[in-house]
Amino acid sequence: MLTGKKATATFTKIQSMIIRQILSFLSFLLLPFLSIANTITISTAASSGSGWSISGGVITATANVTINNGTINSYLVSGNLTITAGTNVMIQAGINSALGVGVTRNLVIRAGGNIVLEAGYTVSCSSGSLNLVLVSDADASNGGFIYARSGSVINSKGGHIWMGGGSGSTTWNGLTVGDGYATGSSTVVIPNTELQSGANSSGFRNGISFYNNTVQSEGGHISLKGRGAALSVSYGYMGLYMGYNATVSSGTGNISIDAQTSGASSTIAAGWFYGLLMIPTNNTNNGYGTTSIESTSGNITIEGSASHNQSVNHNAGVALFTQSATATARIKSISGNIDITGTTLNTANPSYGGIFITGTGNEQVISQTGDIMLRGNSSGSSYAGININSGSQIGYDGSNTYSGDITLIADQITLAAAVELRSTGNLQVYPTTTTRDINIAGTGGLSLPATFFTSNAIDGFNNIHIGSNTFTGNIQLAAITFRDNTTLESNGLITQTGAITASSAHLHLAGSSGSFALTNAGNQMLSLSAQAGSMHVVNSTSLDLGIINAAGGVQIETLAGDLTVTNNIHSDNTGAAAIRLYADANKMAGDATGGNIVIAGSPSVTTGLGGRASLFTGSSSGSTGLLALVGGSANMRVNVDAFTATFTPALGTGVYALYRQTSITLPVGFTRFTAACQAGGVQLSWATADEQNNYGFYPEKSNDGIAWQELGFVNGAGNSNQLKQYQFTDKTVSSGPVYYRLRQRDLDGRFTYSSVIVSSCRSSRQGLAAITIAPNPASGVTYLKLLPGNGTVVQYTLLSITGTALISGKWAGTEASLDLSAVAGGTYLLRLTTGQETRTIRMVKK
Structure with a gap:
């Protein structure tokens, strides 16, 4: 506890800090109402002009003044600093305070007009961290841009960086910032000779412009909010312009960019109108560099929109544009996620797209483990929301393995053949409009050409997912080859006009209320699984079935080869056609050669109450595990096929094994199987008239007829044609009904089941x-x-x-x-x- 002078000094310091923070906040609110025009220039020259003052950590000016950069550095050492100017703030000297290890200061610069960091100067700190807030157009009049000229550096050393505009205020990461956008000036143009891109000869009225400079935070967050001016003159209007060798880097911090161009008069004949434009060009010396937005683990979120509405305009929400083979425009993170949304509202010429990536150099949206999402919106569904017409890289950076997921969302996607989407993770594509159809290898709706799967999506994805769980449009497939595991998901229809070739990949059909009909006789699929409303699938060759779960009917057939069941198959349907599986569907009764239904592992086949599952197969020897799955010979029929109308005995509910084989000799012929209550438990008795290769019997017990428990083992006779008697006592007596069956095992390891009997004993x-x-x-x-x-x-x-x-x-x-x-x-x-x-x-x- 402090007393005396120390306590008084500490209290005074706390008061001073509180007053300074209050005055700093009030300056945000009062500046838009100040009518005094002035420019503050920060220079290495001695401070001049009597029209400025500082109070409570806030510098204000009543006239054009120059303030020595050493003065700024000294104020920052002692506390947070806010600089306010009615017109412009020109930074013509370095700001690089020694704040002290572990010390963080806030530097807020607010200008009614523009904020310019002149060429070659740095805003940073030599120790500690600096939170930097730049607010232009603070009087919401005539615009006000932020411009970092060639060779300049902004480095917050772990602090946050916010750039934008607005006459009001809001809170961002604990800092008081503007509530709007840095906006291209209606009175001052940035000449094309400075930005050197050739993008527009008349110059630029961008919200934020970076050229041959660096903005980095080393772990702090970065937020950039820029808007191109809306004038009736042919200029370049970008929300955020990143030119030759411009870099925005956050390290572990997040980057958030909101860049847009607002509506313009119809008298504009031509111009460049991008929310975000990245163009690494220097026309003065024909130089081409690298323009980059990057992090290590921080997330990168970009929203860009353009609304100028002329037929000859360059127009896109987000654009990466290279003009030479040596130029690179990239958005990059190592482990952070990248989320880009681009929108064009141009109805006269929306052909560039919401996201437009083009050029002759290296255009990259890349990571190593983070996810990448591109959302492209266009004013017309027939125009590309995502338009990549160059040899761009999405995902893989060319040297480091990329394992994140890539998602493309747009009503139309245009990709040049040289575009590479590459990852060992997942690729998902679906339209913005949930009712819009998807056409694979055909035309109409969201069209994905065959080359999308063979050229653009580089082989190696874990899964390619077309559609989504909210998608209700239809998916139609023409002839297509899937090299990677593929999911087709729709709550509408999935149909085909050409064959599917997926001979080395798995196909999954998803959509809990979707109806799927993939019945082309030329289909060549390796394996199939589904979560469906109803489904009918035909395959020309053998097919492995993973988990199948459907609300309606399930029909799956091979025209040649086995149908192998490796996981549970279920239909909620309660009808006689709930589940129908056909191996070699066109084979006739009596021909046991060809395909069989093979059971691998311990799957189940179930239906809704009262439903039937019909499993059509060839021979008993080829249909491994099938008789055991259906519960024994009682649910077996022979000499039948897919065209059989009458079965003897008639089929009821449950699961049936239906063989083309003319007759089947069971390994054991049971003549009796009974259960009797005895003092020591339930005595099971059975007899056989003949046995072939019979290893023995496993009596099994169930309380519900579904889940079975093995009770023990009784040796069989091997081979016999004489009556054999067997007994086994279940010493645990249950008070309710109990179900019993015998699982008979052959010498070769195959199983069959007896019929089920029911017993009810009490003590x-x-x-x-x-x-x-x-x-x-x-x-x-x-x-x-x-x-x-x-x-x-x-x-x-x-x-x-x-x-x-x-x-x-x-x-x-x-x-x-x-x-x-x-x-x-x-x-x-x-x-x-x-x-x-x-x-x-x-x-x-x-």
């Missing part, structure tokens, strides 16, 4: 002490058995899935028969009732 011997139902599934009569000697009277009712009673009766003995021959194939519920309890068991009619 108590009262009521429904034990019930077994066998067979289940059943094609005709099934039998219900009670524990011998129980004597319980049981009422039973067979119900449809919707609850309609179909068959009912009762029995009081130990066994009753239930004839299912009169009901259709499908899934039913059997309700069993005594006076004390009720049980409901699932039954399947084949």
